[in-house]
Amino acid sequence: MSNLHIRNIVRWVALVLFQVLVLNHMNLGGYINPYVYVLFILLLPVQINKSGLLLLAFLLGLTIDFFGNTLGLHAAATVLLAYARPGILRLFFKNLEFSTDEEPSISKLKPGGFLKYTLVLVFIHHMALFFLEVFSFQGFLSTLSRIGLSTLVTTLMIMTLALLFASRKK
């Protein structure tokens, strides 16, 4: 197994455990639920096989669902995020060259670029997630504010984690 595989397996396990054992028990003001596990999908190599990307997203979402007894909810939202990812990467970073197996890391995209990339994809994910969870447009504004606030907190946490790991590598 290559270094890349081991790194991703460790990342998968760590993010899933962090999500289901710590973050799922956090409740900030009754509105905010951060879902940091999507960082796994954000950091997969840019040149990854696209169907593989979708499959990994599906499996990741399903794992989170198993722990939260929300079968299909996170899977649907995470697959949507994975589907949007190649387009967003092309849209924001078409001037950047990525070698095989290179990850869209914070050092490659620059903090500003990584923030933009994270913010947009997390927003797409949370939008799908929260609307599927309530499954109605009743209380539209309250759902929208949950989406907005949770997106901000998730993004903030992802930036912190990404910066921590980037600095450790140097």
Place this chain on the structure above:
Amino acid sequence: MRNLIVFLWKHQFFVFFVILEAVSLTLLFNSYSYHRSLANSTVNYITGSVYASYSEVTEFFGLKNENEKLAEENALLRNHLPVVVGQSDSVLIEHDSNYDYRAAKVVSNSVNRQNNYILINKGENDSMAAEMGVISSKGVVGIVIGTSSNYAYVMSLLHQNSRLSARIKKNNHLVNVLWDGHDYEEGLVVDIPSHIELYPGDSIVTSGNSLIFPEGIMIGTIREYMQSSNRDLSEAIIEFSADFNKLQYVYIIENKMKPEADTLMSAFEN
């Protein structure tokens, strides 16, 4: 046919995306049924054991608080003791022997979703079944909706479909308690007759009408009363007595007479 395959292959990213979304959404909508079955009880076995070992760790850090709560509860029970012993031949005994209590530990719990569930470590092996009531030492927590051999799945009061028959303790009027999905500490009391005045601090208790909970178990206290402007039924905000964010031990209530009552009722309803 060949063209179709070529087309699908060319757009495999999109096609695969649609397939995976279809699978996810099918799973999701199948799991939305109100009395959802525990079709995933094998999964529950796995996730249940992960949560169980995790809660063994966190439990340790909550020991102090838990001890205090146990002490409080002991005190409360002690207070009841002379009443029971002293008047054992009187009809005033509050203890309703139709109900059986047993303790269970919370294995997983959430408060931040729109529909919250609680997993507890007693299942069919401990003769648990659906439609048993669940309370903590402070108040009502939820209702068992499914069981596997070692775990039971509880629909928390914090659920969009939860609707609990209750009464106002001071005047015995029947009301209903719901949850509006916002704050895990607050619920909504509805169907309050408009001539009733409620004040902050008034107690809301179970009515005993559902045969799931015995009568008079604390649900919460009124935080704010919202008198209806016309002559409709009023509403109030209730502060739940149970602290859903800190649940560790709960009691399961079994009404031993419920099957009999259910048979009787269904016989006359048909």
